[in-house]
Structures are given as structure tokens and as C-alpha cells.
Amino acid sequence: MSLSQAVGILVGVHACFLPFLWCFKSAPFCPSTSVTVSTFLNICSEFTSRTMHPSKVKVVDLGSGSGTVLFAAAKKGYRCIGYERNPWLVAWTRAKASSQGLSSLVKVYHRSLFSADLSDVDIVYFFAVPSMLVDLERKLDRDLPKNRPILVASNGFSLPTWKYQQLKNGLYIYLRQPNHTTKNENSNDLF
Numbered sequence: 583m584s585l586s587q588a589v590g591i592l593v594g595v596h597a598c599f600l601p602f603l604w605c606f607k608s609a610p611f612c613p614s615t616s617v618t619v620s621t622f623l624n625i626c627s628e629f630t631s632r633t634m635h636p637s638k639v640k641v642v643d644l645g646s647g648s649g650t651v652l653f654a655a656a657k658k659g660y661r662c663i664g665y666e667r668n669p670w671l672v673a674w675t676r677a678k679a680s681s682q683g684l685s686s687l688v689k690v691y692h693r694s695l696f697s698a699d700l701s702d703v704d705i706v707y708f709f710a711v712p713s714m715l716v717d718l719e720r721k722l723d724r725d726l727p728k729n730r731p732i733l734v735a736s737n738g739f740s741l742p743t744w745k746y747q748q749l750k751n752g753l754y755i756y757l758r759q760p761n762h763t764t765k766n767e768n769s770n771d772l773f
């Protein structure tokens with residue numbers, strides 16, 4: 583085998599398998615179910631309906647996968663941002679946004695979710711594994727805007743110390759208040 587053939591094989595193996603190996607180091611790719619997505623969107627619309635027009639609402643999915651949540655939220659008119667480290671899923675999301683005419687509402691960054699810009703976000707969604715949640719909670723504490731309520735939804739697992747307001751169809755819902763209190767724990771009246 584020549585050197586160039588060996589290099590070609592190495593590059594091919596890297597291109598095919600590395601993104602999937604990355605997935606197994608933390609949350610693997612597994613799209614949210616349609617029940618979860620529609621539960622999330624109902625809660626978003628309760629949260630935003632009183633004060634905000636959808637086009638003014640910024641939704642971030644931390645670990646956006648193939649964009650399932652981003653596209654569903656964009657169809658409601660929200661501005662949607664994803665952070666995803668698997669390059670194939672980023673490429674897929676961008677291609678789908680373009681083919682569906684949603685490029686102005688759906689943006690995805692090929693970056694770690696821990697580097698996400700949350701400074702002007704209104705709603706945060708994630709479907710992460712428990713081992714990521716300590717760091718994720720720390721990031722939310724540090725980076726979420728502190729001058730208005732922020733809706734945070736975690737699919738499947740609760741944050742380590744935050745108290746959730748609702749648990750609905752596997753979705754833990756948090757309403758982060760400006761003063762960082764978490765009142766109405768487990769109440770049915772969120773907003």
C-alpha cells in the first residue's frame with residue numbers, strides 16, 4: 583500500500599466515524615419525539631402570548647441534532663438558534679433550512695453548546711444526558727439574561743439544583759425569574 587493510499591484511508595475513516603465517536607462522549611444523537619416537541623411548543627406559546635410577538639422571541643436548542651425542535655419552533659415564527667458539534671447534523675440542518683425556505687429563522691452553529699451565546703435568549707431547550715447537566719446548569723446560571731423571565735426546558739432529565747415548575751410528558755420546565763427565585767414549584771399555573 584502506498585503512503586497516499588494509507589493517508590486516504592485514514593482521512594476517510596476520520597470523516598466517517600469521528601463525528602459519531604464524539605456523540606458517544608456525551609449526549610448521543612436522538613431526536614425529541616413529536617409529543618415532546620408539541621408539549622414544548624404549547625408551553626412556549628403560553629409563555630410568549632401575553633407580551634411577545636413570535637418574531638421577537640429567540641429560542642436556542644443546546645445540542646440541536648438534526649434540527650427537529652428548531653424547525654418546529656421556526657414554523658411558529660420564532661427565531662431559532664442551534665448549537666451542534668456533529669458536523670453532519672449541522673450540514674443536514676442547514677440544507678433543510680434552505681430547502682424549506684427557513685434560513686432566515688433557523689441558524690445552526692457548529693460549536694460546543696458550552697460556548698453558546700445566551701445573552702439575548704428568551705427560551706432555552708436541551709435534550710442532554712445527566713453527566714452534562716452540572717456544567718450546563720452552571721452555564722445557565724452564569725449566562726442567562728437577568729433582567730426578564732427566561733423559559734428553560736430540559737427533555738428527560740432535571741437540572742441538579744434548580745426547582746422545576748412543571749414536568750409534562752418528560753419535559754422539565756423552569757421559569758427563571760429576574761431575581762433567580764423559583765416560585766410555584768410543581769404548580770400547574772406557570773405563567
Ligand SMILES: C[S@@+](CC[C@H](N)C(=O)[O-])C[C@H]1O[C@@H](n2cnc3c(N)ncnc32)[C@H](O)[C@@H]1O
Nearest residue numbers: 611612613614645646647650666667694695709
Ligand atoms: C439527544 S440529541 C437531541 C437533538 C435535538 N435537540 C432534539 O431534541 O431533537 C443531543 C444532541 O446534542 C449534541 N451534543 C452533545 N454534546 C454536545 C456539545 N458539547 N456541544 C454541542 N452539541 C452537543 C449531540 O451531537 C446530539 O445531536
